[in-house]
Amino acid sequence: MxxxxxxxxxxxxxxxxxxxxxxxxxxxxxxxxxxxxxxxxxxxxxxxxxxxxxxxxxxxxxxxxxxxxxxxxxxxxxxxxxxxxxxxxxxxxxxxxxxxxxxxxxxxxxxxxxxxxxxxxxxxxxxxxxxxxxxxxxxxxxxxxxxxxxxxxxxxxxxxxxxxxxxxxxxxxxxxxxxxxxxxxxxxxxxxxxxxxxxxxxxxxxxxxxxxxxxxxxxxxxxxxxxxxxxxxxxxxxxxxxxxxxxxxxxxxxxIYGDGAAAPSMDAIIDHMCAYADGHIARGGRLSHVTRHMVGLFHGAPGARRWRQMLSTDANQTGATSTVIRRAYEMIRTAVTEEAA
Structure with a gap:
């Protein structure tokens, strides 16, 4: 050893x-x-x-x-x-x-x-x-x-x-x-x-x-x-x-690691996962293969329940694309803005 x-x-x-x-x-x-x-x-x-x-x-x-x-x-x-x-x-x-x-x-x-x-x-x-x-x-x-x-x-x-x-x-x-x-x-x-x-x-x-x-x-x-x-x-x-x-x-x-670099923004994370999901779909996969892991993303945030519903239902529809993710995310952004107003 x-x-x-x-x-x-x-x-x-x-x-x-x-x-x-x-x-x-x-x-x-x-x-x-x-x-x-x-x-x-x-x-x-x-x-x-x-x-x-x-x-x-x-x-x-x-x-x-x-x-x-x-x-x-x-x-x-x-x-x-x-x-x-x-x-x-x-x-x-x-x-x-x-x-x-x-x-x-x-x-x-x-x-x-x-x-x-x-x-x-x-x-x-x-x-x-x-x-x-x-x-x-x-x-x-x-x-x-x-x-x-x-x-x-x-x-x-x-x-x-x-x-x-x-x-x-x-x-x-x-x-x-x-x-x-x-x-x-x-x-x-x-x-x-x-x-x-x-x-x-x-x-x-x-x-x-x-x-x-x-x-x-x-x-x-x-x-x-x-x-x-x-x-x-x-x-x-x-x-x-x-x-x-x-x-x-x-x-x-x-x-944990003392890395002072800026944390990624949620906008950037969503953009990346949308591109990734569309790539997976283009290779014959389904949107739900990706979105099932994203359901908990906004745990406790305004609009989280509707986010979960959309990713659990709309993403399972035949032909679903990353548009589902973007619509659900826009709803989260709106809910957060309204709560802050």
Missing amino acids: LPVADRAETYSGYWNDRFAVAPMIDWTDRHCRMLHRQFTRHALLYTEMVVADAAIHGNRDRILGFAEAEHPVALQLGGSDPAKLAEAARIGEAMGYREINLNVGCPSDRVQSGTFGACLMRTPDIVAACVDAMKHKVAVPVTVKCRIGVDDQDTEVALDALAGRVFNAGTDALWVHARKAWLKGLSPKENREIPPLDYERVYRLKRQYPNQFIGINGGVQSLDEAVHHLNHVDGVMLGRAVYHNPMILLDVDTR
């Missing part, structure tokens, strides 16, 4: 990746990432989890394709076969991803049936073997995203066991969702809400590994909370809070 300083130099400053948008199945596709990138130049964006077999045998442009403008972007893989994960990692690196992440946290039945995701918390040696295989195949960072434990595991023992094995195997970062996963009896949604958060457990792990990158995830609702966590760990990852209210990302570059 490379020393900390050497890793930071070799991987173009991975240790600067202090803020990330979490991988979310069915949500963080290429259109979602393009939207989020308009708000922040620096945040690390993740793909949805891609099963290793799909990366190897599937339609790579459809499953793994992304635009250069999305960078920095990381590929999250699911699986438990070291050889398959190594090959999928090689493919991801060749396609231009700047990081390969292994999912050891998803609790869904679909993932469990494939013997990967959160159930791998029970087999840290297998996780370490997967990390080792990927590290030998790629030069980009290989990272792990896990829970603090599953079912009736003692989280002190379970998280220590996993962290020790994967750091010895050479993982470049460990992102920890600060909840247990209950593999039986709770749905994936309930697993994001019912098991209690235990941020202190992740903080203790960081104190145990002061020279390793440890990031935290789970229930973080605001940039203020993110800044607080960065007093204790190296990175913080937001998921659904950002998806439902992308405006959270607007101050990330300034507050």
Whole structure:
């Protein structure tokens, strides 16, 4: 395993990746990432989890394709076969991803049936073997995203066991969702809400590994909370809070990265997404593929309800173009002006 300083130099400053948008199945596709990138130049964006077999045998442009403008972007893989994960990692690196992440946290039945995701918390040696295989195949960072434990595991023992094995195997970062996963009896949604958060457990792990990158995830609702966590760990990852209210990302570059450049205007963001949507439509896509990720843009603003309605209905009509977005945005501008008058 490379020393900390050497890793930071070799991987173009991975240790600067202090803020990330979490991988979310069915949500963080290429259109979602393009939207989020308009708000922040620096945040690390993740793909949805891609099963290793799909990366190897599937339609790579459809499953793994992304635009250069999305960078920095990381590929999250699911699986438990070291050889398959190594090959999928090689493919991801060749396609231009700047990081390969292994999912050891998803609790869904679909993932469990494939013997990967959160159930791998029970087999840290297998996780370490997967990390080792990927590290030998790629030069980009290989990272792990896990829970603090599953079912009736003692989280002190379970998280220590996993962290020790994967750091010895050479993982470049460990992102920890600060909840247990209950593999039986709770749905994936309930697993994001019912098991209690235990941020202190992740903080203790960081104190145990002061020279390793440890990031935290789970229930973080605001940039203020993110800044607080960065007093204790190296990175913080937001998921659904950002998806439902992308405006959270607007101050990330300034507050997290110290970038004093002016934040993008909403006019510029809307213009970019309209052009992007029309390009997607011209290639055979639908407006709704893009706008479904934009519904939460004006959370709490005057006119937000009508914005949501238009993007949820008009954008689904056959032949819909970016005109729908522009009409909805003009309605927001009018509502804001009227409230300020």
